[in-house]
Amino acid sequence: MFDNELEQVRIAKKDELKSLGVNPYPQFLKRGMSIAQFREKFAFIKDLAEGEKKADEIVTLSGRLKLKRVAGKSTFANIEDDSGNIQVYYSLGSIGEEEYAKFKKNLEVGDIAQITGYAFITQTGEFSIHASKIVLASKALSPLPEKFHGLSDTEIRYRKRYLDMIMNGDVRDDFIKRAKIISGIRKFFEERGFLEVETPMMHPIAGGANARPFITHHNTLDVDFYLKIAPELYLKRLIVGGMNAIFEMNRCFRNEGMDLTHNPEFTSIEFYWAWHDYFEVMDLTEELFSFLIDSLNLPKILPYGELEIDFSKKFRRIKYLDALHEIGGIPNEIINDKSRILDKLKADGFEANSKLDLGHLQAELFDNYVESKLINPTFIIDFPISISPLSRRSDENPEIAERFELFIAGKELANAFNELNDPLDQYERFKAQIDAKNAGDDEAHEMDEDYCQALGYAMPPTAGWGLGVDRLVMLLLNKQSIRDVILFPAMRPKKD
Numbered sequence: 001m002f003d004n005e006l007e008q009v010r011i012a013k014k015d016e017l018k019s020l021g022v023n024p025y026p027q028f029l030k031r032g033m034s035i036a037q038f039r040e041k042f043a044f045i046k047d048l049a050e051g052e053k054k055a056d057e058i059v060t061l062s063g064r065l066k067l068k069r070v071a072g073k074s075t076f077a078n079i080e081d082d083s084g085n086i087q088v089y090y091s092l093g094s095i096g097e098e099e100y101a102k103f104k105k106n107l108e109v110g111d112i113a114q115i116t117g118y119a120f121i122t123q124t125g126e127f128s129i130h131a132s133k134i135v136l137a138s139k140a141l142s143p144l145p146e147k148f149h150g151l152s153d154t155e156i157r158y159r160k161r162y163l164d165m166i167m168n169g170d171v172r173d174d175f176i177k178r179a180k181i182i183s184g185i186r187k188f189f190e191e192r193g194f195l196e197v198e199t200p201m202m203h204p205i206a207g208g209a210n211a212r213p214f215i216t217h218h219n220t221l222d223v224d225f226y227l228k229i230a231p232e233l234y235l236k237r238l239i240v241g242g243m244n245a246i247f248e249m250n251r252c253f254r255n256e257g258m259d260l261t262h263n264p265e266f267t268s269i270e271f272y273w274a275w276h277d278y279f280e281v282m283d284l285t286e287e288l289f290s291f292l293i294d295s296l297n298l299p300k301i302l303p304y305g306e307l308e309i310d311f312s313k314k315f316r317r318i319k320y321l322d323a324l325h326e327i328g329g330i331p332n333e334i335i336n337d338k339s340r341i342l343d344k345l346k347a348d349g350f351e352a353n354s355k356l357d358l359g360h361l362q363a364e365l366f367d368n369y370v371e372s373k374l375i376n377p378t379f380i381i382d383f384p385i386s387i388s389p390l391s392r393r394s395d396e397n398p399e400i401a402e403r404f405e406l407f408i409a410g411k412e413l414a415n416a417f418n419e420l421n422d423p424l425d426q427y428e429r430f431k432a433q434i435d436a437k438n439a440g441d442d443e444a445h446e447m448d449e450d451y452c453q454a455l456g457y458a459m460p461p462t463a464g465w466g467l468g469v470d471r472l473v474m475l476l477l478n479k480q481s482i483r484d485v486i487l488f489p490a491m492r493p494k495k496d
Contacts, residue, residue, distance in 0.1 A: 007141050007142055007143070010108065010140065013139075014141065017136065020102055022102065022136060023136075025138055025139065026135070029062075029137055033061060034082075034083040035061055035063060035080070035085060036083035037083070042055045042127075054120035054130070055118050055120070059129075061114070062112070063080050063115075064080050064110065065077055065078070065079055065111045065113055066079065066080045073100070075100075075104060076088070076089055077107075087126050087127070087128040089122065089131065090130075095131060103136075108143075109143070112140070114137050116133040116134075117129045159491055177296065177476075178477070181472065182267075184291065184295050185269060186249065188291050188292075192245075192284075193245050194245045198248065199228075199234035199235060201227065201228050201250070202226070202228070204223070204225060205226065205448045206226040206446050207229075207230070207232070208228075208229060210387075211230075211256060212255045213226040213227060214255045215227075227253035228251070228252050229254050230270070233448060233451045235248060235464070236272060239272050240458070245271070245272075245274065249469065251265055253265050260482060263489050263490055266468060267469040268469060270464065272463075273464070273465075274459075274461070275460060278416055281463045281465050282315070284465075286314070289377070293476070300312040305409075305478070307409055309375065309377070310376045311377065315376075316379065317379045317381055319380075320366065320383050320384065321335055321382075323370050324369070327369075327373050328365060328373070330369060335362065336358065338361055341358075341361045342354055342361065345364055345368070348368070358386070359384030371410060375408075375410060377408050378406070378407050380404060382401065383401045383404075388417065389429045390419070390429075391403040391419070402417055413467055413472060414468075416465035416466070418463050419462040419463065421455055421460070422455070427449075430446075430448065430452070434447060
């Protein structure tokens with residue numbers, strides 16, 4: 001480690017600084033003014049008369065050295081903090097001969113320094129800080145890449161996010177915006193009377209969603225646990241216990257493939273709302289998007305890649321089976337016929353398991369012919385019951401679940417439904433999921449008898465909702481890969 005030639009040179013310079021009485025890693029330093037504050041406070045000097053373009057007040061700035069150009073007895077540099085960057089000027093005369101010699105040789109790009117001095121305008125018209133004192137705050141042993149910004153090898157950016165953020169201020173800004181989005185979501189629900197709760201990250205049964213779990217082992221109990229794939233069943237237990245409006249924002253884990261919209265570890269939010277229904281949840285979902293777009297000062301017509309997403313209108317609502325015909329172009333005589341669905345999929349080059357029931361085959365039609373066409377915000381409502389094991393059956397049609405999913409830009413962002421609160425029906429649905437697993441559905445839901453028992457104590461009429469926060473951030477920030485909105489995305493181990 002730190003054994004390449006450039007790093008060895010920097011280590012030698014660090015040692016030389018120590019021999020000169022400079023601690024390359026001091027502790028008790030204070031940041032001082034931010035660069036943005038410095039620019040704002042002393043902006044007036046730009047309007048002063050020639051020969052007077054400087055401020056009297058001495059201030060301290062802190063930042064990473066991003067550029068250094070030595071011109072004999074003077075040096076021009078640039079430092080950057082999380083608010084911006086500023087040119088630094090120092091000379092033999094301004095910081096003293098001994099200090100100048102020390103830092104002329106040993107202060108390098110990548111080092112973090114504190115600059116004390118005053119604001120002034122250079123002869124070339126550059127707003128700068130004229131240094132009277134320099135303190136090394138942290139010596140960088142690894143040199144920054146010269147052409148890192150815009151590097152085509154994005155894998156390096158994801159593996160070394162810290163380096164990505166050092167070299168690309170836009171990346172830092174994106175994650176600041178992500179934090180604001182998450183904060184805004186919390187504010188939105190709290191202002192509407194929802195209580196944030198926490199449920200276990202390790203589950204004895206992989207439940208709450210159709211997904212393959214990660215498995216871990218607890219040594220003391222000598223039992224396997226599953227990392228949370230969804231908090232749903234625990235949250236609904238809390239509704240049984242008397243909490244009427246709750247939400248949880250937390251990490252979930254699914255042992256599945258990775259692509260532009262999937263990471264094995266991701267952030268989701270789920271809420272459950274007693275005495276409300278899925279139509280009211282649709283209304284609340286629209287309110288949330290409006291709230292976030294307004295709070296981030298985003299346009300109502302939002303760019304996303306080559307698309308434009310229209311948030312200025314009410315979200316479209318269309319029934320699942322109607323969408324197969326009206327959006328997917330599937331003839332009505334095919335939609336409810338298993339053999340014809342299989343023939344259609346095969347003819348168009350899609351694979352489908354002939355053991356799947358009608359609802360799952362209709363889902364194959366939806367995934368292949370409808371989903372990618374849902375560009376503007378669209379609620380797909382009333383799903384087949386067999387692919388909705390936790391949803392309430394429709395009173396009008398028991399083969400339909402009172403459920404919706406929200407699609408934007410051809411991607412699912414949210415899933416919601418009127419919650420099934422009949423314990424016997426729930427038990428039979430779990431049994432049907434076991435049959436589906438035996439038929440080859442690796443993501444089918446496990447049996448959870450304790451949850452059925454909880455429902456036996458009666459859960460009030462409730463609607464629930466889950467949303468992928470990472471996909472939401474992708475949408476709002478116009479990012480095409482989930483890795484661009486996760487600080488440290490999962491990566492294949494690097495080969496030596």
